[in-house]
Amino acid sequence: MKVIVELFCIAIAICTVCSGCAKYSQKTEENLRGSSAILTIDPKVKTGQLPNGFRYVIRPNKKPENRSELRLVVDVGSVQEEDNQQGLAHFVEHMAFNGTENFEKQELVDYLELVGMRFGPDLNAYTSFDETVYMLQIPMDSTHVVETAMQILFDWAQGIKFESEEIDKERGVVVEEWRLGQGASRRIFDQQLPIILRGSRYADRLPIGQKVVLDTFSHGTLKDFYRTWYRPELMSFIAVGDFEISYMESLAIKYFSHIPVSDNGAERVYFPVPNHDETLFAIATDIEATSNVINIYTKKEVDEQSSVLAYRKSIVERLYHHMLNERLEELTKRSNPPFLGAGSSKGRLLRTKEFISLGAVVSNNGFERGVEALSTESERIRQHGFTTSELSRAKKLLLRGVERAYRERDKLPSSTLASEYVRHVLIDEPIPGIEQEYLMYNQLLPGISLHEVNELASEWNTQENRVVTISAPFRKDVLVPSKEDLKAIFNRTFGEPLKPYTDNFSNAPLVENLRSPGRVVKNDSIPEIGVRIWTLSNGVRVQLKKTDFKNDEILFTAFSPGGHSLVEDEHYISAATATSIIREGGVGGFDNVQLQKKLSGKVVSVSPILGTHQEGFVGSASPEDLETMFELIYAYSTVPRIDTTAFLAFKDRMVGSIQNRDMRPETSFSDTIQITMASGHFRARPWSLEILNEMDLNEAFTIYRERFEDMGDFVFSFVGNLDFVEMEEMVSTYLANLPVTGREETWRDIGVSVPNNVVEKYVYAGIEPKSSNQIIFTGDFDYGWENNFFVEALSACFEIKLRELLREDLGGTYNVSVRSSVEQFPKGQYRISISFSCDPARESELTEIVFHQIELLRQNGIEQVYIEKVKEIRRRSHELALRENGFWLNILQDMQQSSISPNQILNYNYLISRLNSEEVLKAANQYFNRDQYARFVLFPIDYYHELEE
Numbered sequence: 001m002k003v004i005v006e007l008f009c010i011a012i013a014i015c016t017v018c019s020g021c022a023k024y025s026q027k028t029e030e031n032l033r034g035s036s037a038i039l040t041i042d043p044k045v046k047t048g049q050l051p052n053g054f055r056y057v058i059r060p061n062k063k064p065e066n067r068s069e070l071r072l073v074v075d076v077g078s079v080q081e082e083d084n085q086q087g088l089a090h091f092v093e094h095m096a097f098n099g100t101e102n103f104e105k106q107e108l109v110d111y112l113e114l115v116g117m118r119f120g121p122d123l124n125a126y127t128s129f130d131e132t133v134y135m136l137q138i139p140m141d142s143t144h145v146v147e148t149a150m151q152i153l154f155d156w157a158q159g160i161k162f163e164s165e166e167i168d169k170e171r172g173v174v175v176e177e178w179r180l181g182q183g184a185s186r187r188i189f190d191q192q193l194p195i196i197l198r199g200s201r202y203a204d205r206l207p208i209g210q211k212v213v214l215d216t217f218s219h220g221t222l223k224d225f226y227r228t229w230y231r232p233e234l235m236s237f238i239a240v241g242d243f244e245i246s247y248m249e250s251l252a253i254k255y256f257s258h259i260p261v262s263d264n265g266a267e268r269v270y271f272p273v274p275n276h277d278e279t280l281f282a283i284a285t286d287i288e289a290t291s292n293v294i295n296i297y298t299k300k301e302v303d304e305q306s307s308v309l310a311y312r313k314s315i316v317e318r319l320y321h322h323m324l325n326e327r328l329e330e331l332t333k334r335s336n337p338p339f340l341g342a343g344s345s346k347g348r349l350l351r352t353k354e355f356i357s358l359g360a361v362v363s364n365n366g367f368e369r370g371v372e373a374l375s376t377e378s379e380r381i382r383q384h385g386f387t388t389s390e391l392s393r394a395k396k397l398l399l400r401g402v403e404r405a406y407r408e409r410d411k412l413p414s415s416t417l418a419s420e421y422v423r424h425v426l427i428d429e430p431i432p433g434i435e436q437e438y439l440m441y442n443q444l445l446p447g448i449s450l451h452e453v454n455e456l457a458s459e460w461n462t463q464e465n466r467v468v469t470i471s472a473p474f475r476k477d478v479l480v481p482s483k484e485d486l487k488a489i490f491n492r493t494f495g496e497p498l499k500p501y502t503d504n505f506s507n508a509p510l511v512e513n514l515r516s517p518g519r520v521v522k523n524d525s526i527p528e529i530g531v532r533i534w535t536l537s538n539g540v541r542v543q544l545k546k547t548d549f550k551n552d553e554i555l556f557t558a559f560s561p562g563g564h565s566l567v568e569d570e571h572y573i574s575a576a577t578a579t580s581i582i583r584e585g586g587v588g589g590f591d592n593v594q595l596q597k598k599l600s601g602k603v604v605s606v607s608p609i610l611g612t613h614q615e616g617f618v619g620s621a622s623p624e625d626l627e628t629m630f631e632l633i634y635a636y637s638t639v640p641r642i643d644t645t646a647f648l649a650f651k652d653r654m655v656g657s658i659q660n661r662d663m664r665p666e667t668s669f670s671d672t673i674q675i676t677m678a679s680g681h682f683r684a685r686p687w688s689l690e691i692l693n694e695m696d697l698n699e700a701f702t703i704y705r706e707r708f709e710d711m712g713d714f715v716f717s718f719v720g721n722l723d724f725v726e727m728e729e730m731v732s733t734y735l736a737n738l739p740v741t742g743r744e745e746t747w748r749d750i751g752v753s754v755p756n757n758v759v760e761k762y763v764y765a766g767i768e769p770k771s772s773n774q775i776i777f778t779g780d781f782d783y784g785w786e787n788n789f790f791v792e793a794l795s796a797c798f799e800i801k802l803r804e805l806l807r808e809d810l811g812g813t814y815n816v817s818v819r820s821s822v823e824q825f826p827k828g829q830y831r832i833s834i835s836f837s838c839d840p841a842r843e844s845e846l847t848e849i850v851f852h853q854i855e856l857l858r859q860n861g862i863e864q865v866y867i868e869k870v871k872e873i874r875r876r877s878h879e880l881a882l883r884e885n886g887f888w889l890n891i892l893q894d895m896q897q898s899s900i901s902p903n904q905i906l907n908y909n910y911l912i913s914r915l916n917s918e919e920v921l922k923a924a925n926q927y928f929n930r931d932q933y934a935r936f937v938l939f940p941i942d943y944y945h946e947l948e949e
Contacts, residue, residue: 044060045058058238067137073238087213101159110869117873154255232259234265287473292363295468338360341653360374395446475660542716545719549720560615562707565613572683602625604625634734637708638738638739665941677778763938817836830927854928858925874915
């Protein structure tokens with residue numbers, strides 16, 4: 001149920017709560033507080049168990065329309081592996097896509113891509129410590145597709161083939177996945193996990209496994225793991241989507257009833273994590289680490305989730321974490337903050353233990369201040385608790401969250417519900433449905449007292465089952481605390497008398513002294529796509545599209561030509577950071593902290609943006625908070641706030657994020673690409689402490705005011721659940737009152753250019769035996785709806801081709817991507833980037849194959865099967881996009897900035913139908929220009945030393 005309101009929400013039947021209303025009464029709350037009633041399942045959900053032990057959870061849901069989410073859940077993960085099987089639970093998952101009883105080798109992926117499903121987003125799987133889950137999204141307009149999908153799930157459950165040739169091919173893919181994960185974070189994690197999970201089998205059962213096992217396991221060992229653990233009593237089927245329950249249930253019975261019960265299956269053991277009385281410490285450094293991280297974990301036994309009491313307890317805990325996180329966030333806004341960021345949470349990282357986490361990221365040599373600040377704030381709450389005003393805001397925010405979920409109850413994505421039901425079958429998370437959750441929230445939240453929230457500070461701040469981890473860069477000038485140092489900080493802060501927290505907030509209005517409203521002076525429309533266009537009395541233009549895609553969502557953007565292209569290079573850094581500085585400062589009489597308190601409980605977001613060629617806004621709101629959104633637009637436009645303290649805090653946090661960035665090998669690689677692809681332009685310099693010093697508060701504020709002092713050429717676009725009468729009132733009151741000076745301007749070309757020849761750059765950095773590769777083709781481009789589509793389709797076809805070749809056939813990489821992007825300003829330009837990671841020893845081989853395939857593509861085009869896949873994937877994706885507010889918001893902006901017409905949008909399927917071998921061949925010769933590309937390779941530092949020798 002985490003997916004509904006990000007809570008461990010639990011509820012009971014409506015009749016237990018009230019009769020027809022959610023009005024709070026003290027007597028009802030007292031009865032519910034101590035209730036141990038077992039919670040009922042959402043009446044929309046059908047659950048069952050077949051005679052062989054196989055379980056199913058089925059629910060109809062129409063978001064998105066004509067789609068269903070299917071899951072095969074296996075209650076087995078890496079913790080079940082023996083020493084000689086480490087990594088094989090995950091390997092079995094990979095083999096599910098490499099041949100089953102009814103699908104030879106790549107037939108399974110081929111079939112699903114040909115019906116429009118994408119490998120990755122719609123067709124995927126994952127393996128964790130405790131489970132393996134297979135995921136499909138399928139269209140529901142073909143009985144054959146649905147039946148085939150069920151056959152696939154059945155095959156995964158009992159019919160994976162494990163052909164020897166395919167195992168050995170996939171061995172390379174899994175090893176490359178292992179290789180991709182290597183680096184500073186993994187090395188630190190390997191040191192700390194055995195301490196965090198001391199004495200537990202989990203400590204040495206990471207799902208990716210051990211490379212020595214992956215390299216050497218016998219085929220029989222892999223098959224034995226599958227036969228041992230893939231049993232019907234350990235499996236479940238989840239289906240959520242646009243179907244009738246009876247139909248999907250009949251399919252579940254038809255396909256899964258015949259999986260035989262195993263007579264010799266091993267016991268499914270749930271391995272414990274032993275308790276300990278003392279605090280454990282795990283301190284690790286690494287020469288490639290870029291962050292200084294503190295985490296304080298407190299391990300707790302897993303709470304039961306099935307009663308009203310548990311539901312109420314989860315709300316109390318949520319309130320605690322929210323209020324503590326607000327205080328920690330407030331500390332980051334001070335000059336010379338004790339940490340760059342901090343947070344508190346509770347989660348179930350594995351099946352048999354829950355973790356309460358309090359953590360922070362600090363600057364170099366900031367561990368003592370950071371740990372002391374975390375410990376002090378926890379102690380402050382233990383001594384004085386939270387304030388009444390803090391609790392009131394937190395309750396308002398949590399209630400608003402569940403209210404919003406309730407309003408969207410008929411628009412909740414099927415994938416969200418499917419994830420919830422996966423947790424239900426694995427950890428018995430209750431699934432009462434949002435209707436019951438909403439009623440329970442209204443009953444329980446008002447009666448939660450400040451005292452019971454405050455009690456958690458003493459319950460959770462204990463030495464028992466506590467683990468403190470420290471991660472840091474290995475640098476001579478970075479001091480890392482010892483175990484004794486950390487103990488001393490905890491001892492010093494515990495019991496030290498502290499002053500209570502003072503909750504400073506303002507009830508003043510966001511906007512004062514508004515002038516008389518302007519008005520709409522012109523009405524236009526684009527009837528083909530249901531868009532209204534208003535011109536306001538100050539020249540501002542407004543585009544509006546009313547939709548029913550979401551009940552509680554309005555999205556908007558605004559833009560004006562110009563951006564920081566109009567700023568000279570010496571002021572660029574101040575311009576590039578101006579909107580961040582303004583957001584940190586707040587608006588009007590509200591600093592950032594007070595502004596966030598003012599907005600607590602409101603569903604609204606407004607952010608000013610200042611890009612290269614335009615300035616503007618982006619944001620969203622619930623219809624209920626529409627006026628607050630307009631107030632923020634007006635305030636950021638007319639009364640931005642200059643705040644020296646906020647600026648210094650922001651700069652300190654920037655220093656902390658920059659000071660170690662060069663220690664990461666991938667940074668050297670990405671910086672090389674950035675500089676090269678901009679031909680060394682001044683504005684393409686990578687971040688450094690020296691460049692950060694170019695950031696100036698007064699300069700940034702002046703640039704911001706200049707860019708937003710004339711709003712007369714702004715175009716605002718709103719999409720969502722709009723009320724046109726209310727919208728006219730809001731735009732007349734706020735947007736028509738925005739300042740106008742009558743200036744005429746547009747962006748300018750700042751002279752950034754890509755290399756116009758062949759460039760090859762080799763970067764030698766890092767100690768892990770892995771290589772990253774990127775090949776970038778660029779050139780002039782005739783920006784337009786059709787050309788945009790064909791360059792993207794070319795990239796999509798080629799990506800599938802390379803994935804099958806480099807990954808599936810050769811086992812040379814875990815992932816290969818081919819991504820295209822196009823720009824209209826300052827001039828039309830395209831970019832196609834081919835990237836993959838691999839063993840450095842195979843880099844030359846794989847790169848040669850990529851270029852060979854490019855030549856074949858330029859000479860012969862591409863096989864029809866890839867074209868058919870891309871056509872159907874695009875058709876299916878467009879089918880869903882048409883029902884998304886974000887899609888239409890982008891369309892409205894594109895229509896203002898380019899020549900895209902409504903007919904082109906509506907006739908997109910016709911454009912898809914035009915995709916053929918001739919168009920791909922033409923695009924390949926136009927965009928894969930062998931005379932203009934850049935190739936970048938990252939090798940380990942050892943390779944450079946070998947070259948020197």
